[in-house]
Amino acid sequence: MRALRSFAASAVDSAAIDPGSIAAEDAAAVRALAHGARVLAVGEAAHSVADVQTVQDLIVRDLVQDPDGAVAPFAAVAVESGFAESLALDAWVGGSGRDADLDAVARDGMTYGFGASPQVQHMLAGLRDWNLAHPERRVRVIGIDLPGSSTSPGPAVRACLDRIPALPGDAELLRRSDLGGRTEAAIALDRMDPAERAELVAAIRGLIERVRAQGDGIAQRAAASLDAFLGELDFVDGPGPDGAPRAYPRERFMADTVRWIAERYGRTILLAHNSHVRRTPLHGRATLGSLLAAEPGSAYRAIATSYAYGPLVRFEQRSPRPFDCDVLLDHRGPVPGSLEAALERVLPAPETAGAESVAVLLRLDADVTAGSDPELAELLAGASGILAGGELDPVDDFPAAFDAVVHLREANRVPGAFERLRAEFGLGTPDAKEQP
Template identity: 30%
Template sequence: MPAGVHALSHLDPTAPLDDLEPLRDVIGSARVVAIGENAHFITEFARLRHRVLRFLVERCGFTVLAYESGFSEGFALDRWVRGELPEDELPELAEQCIPSGLARPREVREMLGWVRAQAATATSPVRFAGVDVPSAGGSLLPSLQPLGDYLAGVDPAAGQLLAPALEIAAGTAGTTQAQAAPRYLQLDPARQDALTALLSRLADRFDALAPTYVDGGGRAEYDVARWRLEGARAADHQLRAIAGAYAGTALPAAATSRERYMAATVRWWLDRLGPGARIALMAHNAHIQRTPVVYGGEVQVLPMGLHLDLALGGDYVAVGLTSGGGRTAGLHPDAGAGPYGFRVEDAALEPPRPGSVEAAFRDAGVGFGLAAFGARSGGAAGPDRIRMDTDYLATPVSEAFDAVVHVPESTVASDLGF
């Protein structure tokens, strides 16, 4: 474990924030700080993220909560955060806007409630922003359906392209890619290719007729519609990649389309929210790390964090979250299971493996703490793996993250309802 290990005191999101002050040096002047988690549905990570968000907002002036949720879907949740929708609509909105049940744990919704309360009274209210492809790749419809009204106002003829795209996309739509991928595999290959071609033709028309679209509907409206379409295109490529993985025909690292889009969406928001915008970005560790995601000895994806690092340099900081023991959520695809097409296994964690960052915390005698890695190690020896769900992800940890926060034990949320 490198120098820069700091003990932390509280998981309670309402507790004083002084123990998080070592994060200030890690963050510096970065405009995007990503806060990860080694598994979804973990109570301790949700509470810790809430605390870190409070620190970033209250002490560092961050202005946006960006989440692993669809770009298109995120606008409704932003309206709720700003008080434009009734407070009691959060459960339904969170289910619609944040995919795969990630907002079902009470602690996540409490964090969103804190953002709403902050926005109601603060001089600089926090915004909510989605950065992902629609339904995390489960359906193109959340991005495509809003384009109908937009095109009716600026280019009705383009409906000839949108209508068949919607019809094909509806045939594969699910709540998650675990549901959608088997449906995509059942689709005739000619219809798969037709959907991809229709989306490409729509994108070309948006770009070619941009001056007309902007004159007819405004620059901001055009930008949102165009990026919704880009999200649908990335989701189409993502779904093709995941279905190919199921069938054993996928190209290496094919699922990178989603990661590229997420990184580009973070930059989309930075470009439009002004030079003072600072984004707290919440996504799985495997999305935010700077290094390729290697599993089974093969590169699976080039993650969002790698793309952001290349684009933003020192303006991007990645903070991973992990646990030494306890239990975790193992996710098992099963198209017929529950509302999302996967089963959640409440699994016991094995003791930390040698060489892991979790073993380094244990050996340093730190249960709940923060390790700040500082300047990149440039190949120096250090932890070479970090927990991911029920297994480990092999990566040079000090290259992948600027810091890692470790909790001694993790537990699976008890209120998922599936």
């Protein structure tokens, strides 16, 4: 099938990636997809999957090191992580500090625990090496997400206060806004007295106005993350002016931040979940990708990733308390109606497959529905969605949603990621307020 090619199968399972390990024909195919793109998104089939992160690393390294000669090189990598936290991370990637600081900087500079991954750290170290060797082509690493893993405003409050003239009461605002880690912060917000919560929100809104009166673009973006954070707290679902479900404030902030990065620094590679990067709405609601793709003259491209067999993390809520969940690890296989199942039907059987089918790049052409590629059209006709966890994210039109898909036959969890998630959500730890 013309649309199906090997994708560096021998390199996908390696944590120690040689920069030249991406196969030449695959590198050329990715660069062709990236040609002319202002933003190229490389999605994640699921978070904290080592093999997916390795594919992202391969693509980032190739595009940074061997740019399309006809256009400007890629100048930034945007990641699904807190904007405020990423400021220190970007400085380290740019050459500050010591190489030995990688683990601490990655863990502190990336939210949701993503920086603990060896694959992510390998990508960051490679970008630092590149920047030190090529200061004239410095590549930025910028987070696009809300502060504090979307539960604590503290990091963004600190980022704002660090960049504007001080006022009495700033230290107290910083103390009150730092609500702790993700689970701790979510519980603190949930239990906060209404008057105390209203007072904190008012103080943060006052800070946002102070920042807007300044001319510091980074502080203003951190303040925008606070505005979106507060918007999520007050979000009321319902139809927008067009009758479709309203976009989440977080989704709009992420789209705005990707746009800000591309305007400020240049061509951008975006790494985020498939559900964010797709160019079409999800369940009728605008996504980061659909917001960017809808802009006139948009040069937005999106590559999804998928895997047929691998880890499936499930959450079972134990009580109404935020993040009071049992975290369970299962193994998933292709689900009927999924793109993964459709691809597995055309790949060689696992027991007879060679290395060339461990990972494949499926290029989707916008004119598939016009009948120019009957094989691809037949494959897609049997797929109504792409796997997200154990469920399908519906996709009505794959070529409209994604430009390509990197499909892995099998994938593995980032070492320790599941255990960290269970510990974070307090599995087996009784709620302190409910103790006799």
